[in-house]
Structure formats: C-alpha cells, structure tokens
Amino acid sequence: MPGDREPYALLERVFREEAGRLTASLVRLLGDLDLAEELISEAMVEALEHWPRDGVPERASSWLLTTARRKGLDRLRREAKFREKLPLVAALTTEAPREADDRLKLIFTCCHPVLAREAQIALTLRAVVGLTTQEIARAFTVPEETVAKRIVRAKRKIVDLKVPYRVPAHDELRPRLNEVLTVIYLVFNEGYLATKGKEPIRRDLASDAEWLATLLMRLLPQEPEVLGLVALIRLNLARWPARLDSEGRLVLLESQDRGLWDRRAITETIRVIERAAARRRPGPYQIEASIAAVHCEAATWADTDWRQILALYSLLAGIDDSPIVRLNRAIALRYVEGPEAALYEVEAVAKSLSRYHLFHATRATLLGELGRPAEAERAQARAIELTKNSAERALMAERLADGFVSAGLANPER
C-alpha cells in the first residue's frame, strides 16, 4: 500500500539520505556490513518513534549515530555474535562523519557479481535505499522470509568470500558499473510494470529506483550511461499520470492524454541526455533514453518521428543484438516501411521469444494489418496466455473481444 508511506515523506527523505550515508561510513569503520546495517536499522526504528512526535533533530545524522552506538553497545554486550567488534563500536564518535560519502563503495559491494541478481537487488534496496524487508517482499511479491534469507545469505557471502569494500579500479569500473545499472533498471521496471501482484504499476518502487539512479549520478557525474539511466527513468516517470485511466486500466502510449505529461520534467531530462551525449560514449541506456525522448517530444501519436526511432533501435542493435531489441526495432520498422517488412523481422526472432507475450502481441497486430485474421487471433490468444500482469492481460482480452487489434499494442509505451 503506497498510501501508508505518504505521511512520512519528509521523514523518509531525511532517513534515506542520512541513514544511507551513515550505513556506508559504518561499514568502512566497522568492516562489517551486517553489523552496520543492523545498528542503523535499530536507530531508524527509534527515529520513527520519536521524530514524527518531536520533529526531526537539527543534526539528524549525529542523532542517528548516537542512537546506533548506544543500541549497538547494549546488544553487543548481550550477544556473542559481534563481540569482537565491541571496541570498534565503543570507539565511534557521536559526531557523524561528513567528509566522505562511502555510499558508492556500498553500492558496488551490494551489486558485486558474486551475488545472484535477486540478492543484489534485495541487499541494495535494504542497505542503500533503506527499505525494510517487508517493503522489499511486497515490491517483488515474494514471501518476507525469502527476502530475509536472501539478505542474510548475501551478507554472509560478502564476509566469507571477502568481497572488498571499495570502488572498483579503473579497468574494472565499466563492467561493475553495468551490474549496478542493471540492478537499478530492474527495480524501476518492476515498478513500471509489475510482473506479479494486483497493482499493475507502482509509483513508489519506480521512485525508489529514480532516487537510487540520481544518487549514483551525483557520485559518478562523469559516467554517461548513469546519466542515460537517470534520463530513461525520469522520462517514463514524466508520463506516469497518463498511464492509468480512472478505472485503473493501463492506457497505451498511443491513446494517452499527452496533456497529463510533465512537460517541464521532459525538457529538463532532455538536457541530461544532451550532457551524456557530449561525453561521446554512447551506450544502451543513453539510446533507450533518446528513444523515450523522441516519444515525449511528439505532440501527438501521429507526429511520432519513427524514422529517428528506427535509427536509434538500429544503433542499439549494433551494441546489443538481443531478440528483444530486434523485436522493438521491428515495431519501429512497421511505421517506416509497413507491416510486411516488420513481420519479416518479427518472424526472425520467433525461436528465442516464443514465450514472450509481447512477441505474440506484435505478431497478432501485424497479421491483423496484413489481413490474416485467423492467425492474428491465435497469436493474440497466445499473448494473453503468457501475460502475467493483470492490467495488461485485461487490456489484451478487451482488444481480442472487440475483434480489434491495434498497432502499437505490442509495446505499450516505448
């Protein structure tokens, strides 16, 4: 339920900023992610009790650190688990360290490639974004226990395998940064279009991803792909208010009320893309952001510059020749050269995408346009069968019932 987070919006911002920074510094000072994270989460529980009542203290980070230190000492005296860390915790000053921002190290550690993707995601949301285990479980529609286990296991692996706490050296930075970007992108995608659960789109999770991407951009302002990801996320968020109708049904890009789009956000974000492009190191996130920008700049669906979109997808296919990219390129081709050329391209990826609902939906659209209704109907039925998201499924079923297969259905918003 996104509603119950709202009264705490301001608190949350302070929390997230201060608690995140403190967790990261404590990992450095104590040499233990597990301990640092537990100390801060206990301090946060206490803050949640006091701050709404007494107001946010002027020096919030020092308040959190003092509380974390006191709680930590109490616990370490009682429990054997971290006893050897007792002198380190006792030696903590109550003045929160302000000079260094250790969060970049924390992000790279949480997204280390020795951890499975789900573990990277859970740990990053927990330690960097400060979501509770319960919130993460709700976000990904998995049992809370599963998330808790994932996090415990990941933290243990970091210690046992001796994953270093540092920003990767220059030659390793790019591949490691890709891991981080993927984690953020997946979090955003799950909010953008949930694969499970009742809510088809979740603004809170998408906003968490935006916050994380923005933090990364502050910490690594020279990396064009980070800027690209920030831009991609922000452009999609700018269109958010137009994505659901009054009854909570998903609205296709084609039919969206463009007056509801956040024009200012779009203009500002396009400047981010330009800043990235000036570095002359193109990459998939920058290209995807540019494609989103072309859509955002079109005053109406009919005004969409499909030639430019096709060119961008061709560029993307040159970097990442995945079947999904080829499918998207085929959709753009539909508007430039027509359904026949597009269908030819779509059939070329049939083998790899036979279990992907949007592949069948695209095929259905194109077959319909080419006057092959029986095949179109079969493809559409297959698409519905494979759709996990309830809103998307309803939308497709509706189209099928109307006997109306729309162009652009295959890729609702890109």
Add this chain to the structure above:
Amino acid sequence: MKYMLLITQGEWFANGSETEREKSMEKVTEWWGKMFSSGKMVGGHQLQSPETATTVVIERGRQTLLDRPLMEAKEAIGGFGILEVADIDEALAIVKTMPQPDGKVEVRPIIERAR
C-alpha cells in the same frame, strides 16, 4: 585470504582432438608455471582421469566403495589449485587469465584456523 579453485576437465581435454589438446595444454602448463612462481598459487595439482577415481561413501559409520568419481562426467574435476591473495576480486582477476578454452572453475574460500 586463501581460495580453492576446483577446475573441471573441460570438453577440450576430455573430447578435443589430439592437436587441439596439446596446444591448449601447453598454454595451461605455462600459466600454472607462472602462477606458482608468482607466489600467489600456493598449491595445486592436475588429477588423473576421472575413471581412476574411487568414491568412499560413509553411512552411519559404514563405508562402501564406489567405482566412480563424485561428480557427473560432465563436471568431472580435472585439477585444483590454492590461491593466496588479498580478496575475491584479486582471485577472480587471476581466474580471468586462465587459458583453457572451456570448462568451469569453482572458487571457494578456505577456512583458515589459527594453529
């Protein structure tokens, strides 16, 4: 920090052509020589073929011998090494330079007890 490298035999060794195998083996041998002299590889051996393995199964204290290796032929172990390096990143960076054309390498930290 010590890490054990558990290395599968790989297709190139088990089923590759004679000339391919010899060519790869030459590179592999050279790599191991370099690793040992760097001081980072502190132990390790190539093993005889999996068909030579005997597996001892212990159940409630009773032992039975099996005329086969622990693992499926596909992941049969061909050798092992022990690295002594600063952290997992250094261990993985070294594994990255291994020259064999295929196979798997399990990297596992070793528990070191004070004696």
